[in-house]
Amino acid sequence: GAVVSQHPSWVICKSGTSVKIECRSLDFQATTMFWYRQFPKQSLMLMATSNEGSKATYEQGVEKDKFLINHASLTLSTLTVTSAHPEDSSFYICSASLLEGRSYNEQFFGPGTRLTVL
Amino acid sequence: TQLLEQSPQFLSIQEGENLTVYCNSSSVFSSLQWYRQEPGEGPVLLVTVVTGGEVKKLKRLTFQFGDARKDSSLHITAAQPGDTGLYLCAGDGTSYGKLTFGQGTILTVHP
Numbered sequence: 001g002a003v004v005s006q007h008p009s010w011v012i013c014k015s016g017t018s019v020k021i022e023c024r025s026l027d028f029q030a031t032t033m034f035w036y037r038q039f040p041k042q043s044l045m046l047m048a049t050s051n052e053g054s055k056a057t058y059e060q061g062v063e064k065d066k067f068l069i070n071h072a073s074l075t076l077s078t079l080t081v082t083s084a085h086p087e088d089s090s091f092y093i094c095s096a097s098l099l100e101g102r103s104y105n106e107q108f109f110g111p112g113t114r115l116t117v118l
Numbered sequence: 119t120q121l122l123e124q125s126p127q128f129l130s131i132q133e134g135e136n137l138t139v140y141c142n143s144s145s146v147f148s149s150l151q152w153y154r155q156e157p158g159e160g161p162v163l164l165v166t167v168v169t170g171g172e173v174k175k176l177k178r179l180t181f182q183f184g185d186a187r188k189d190s191s192l193h194i195t196a197a198q199p200g201d202t203g204l205y206l207c208a209g210d211g212t213s214y215g216k217l218t219f220g221q222g223t224i225l226t227v228h229p
Contacts, residue, residue, distance in 0.1 A: 031215065034216070034217075041204070042221075042222065043220065043221050095160075105148075105149065107151070108163060109162070112159060
């Protein structure tokens with residue numbers, strides 16, 4: 001249980017185009033989903049927190065108009081990188097929070113999406 | 119702002135050696151998770167510790183949560199090349215659901 005999928009696993013796009021990344025919790029309903037960015041050999045950097053049916057909460061320094069997040073259901077959140085530029089190239093990872101039946105929060109991560117902007 | 123200091127940042131050891139990774143904070147966490155991540159993949163949850171003083175064992179891995187719930191350690195006995203990866207600790211603190219991550223420990227176990 002507690003499986004999270006991400007699609008696509010990798011994407012290469014031209015500068016100026018937009019890219020959409022999907023995050024799905026496959027076998028549970030997620031209270032909250034999170035989007036992270038990770039640079040090589042570094043820890044995860046939280047970009048935003050997403051709750052179903054409400055606006056995402058962005059971390060300081062993350063442009064909400066650049067990184068659009070939509071959380072349409074309890075099992076699906078999407079991250080759209082708009083007008084992507086080479087500096088947006090990175091490894092993007094989502095996680096889903098499993099709370100039902102638990103007294104503490106645990107996050108389960110997707111396999112990540114490697115974005116390369118040419 | 120909560121901080122979680124993880125050390126060491128890099129660890130390169132020979133197969134069969136023991137090692138310990140530490141995570142320390144001045145803040146109290148309601149729970150703390152340990153993850154392992156391989157290159158090009160997402161982090162995989164190893165364990166969650168919740169109670170102060172708790173010790174959990176997962177085969178050769180031993181996880182401890184400090185009595186005050188401000189620190190944690192991961193001890194690996196007789197490390198194997200398959201243990202190679204990035205180890206991350208993450209604490210659940212005041213912002214419910216939002217984890218504070220340590221800087222990560224890159225472990226390399228040489229055969």
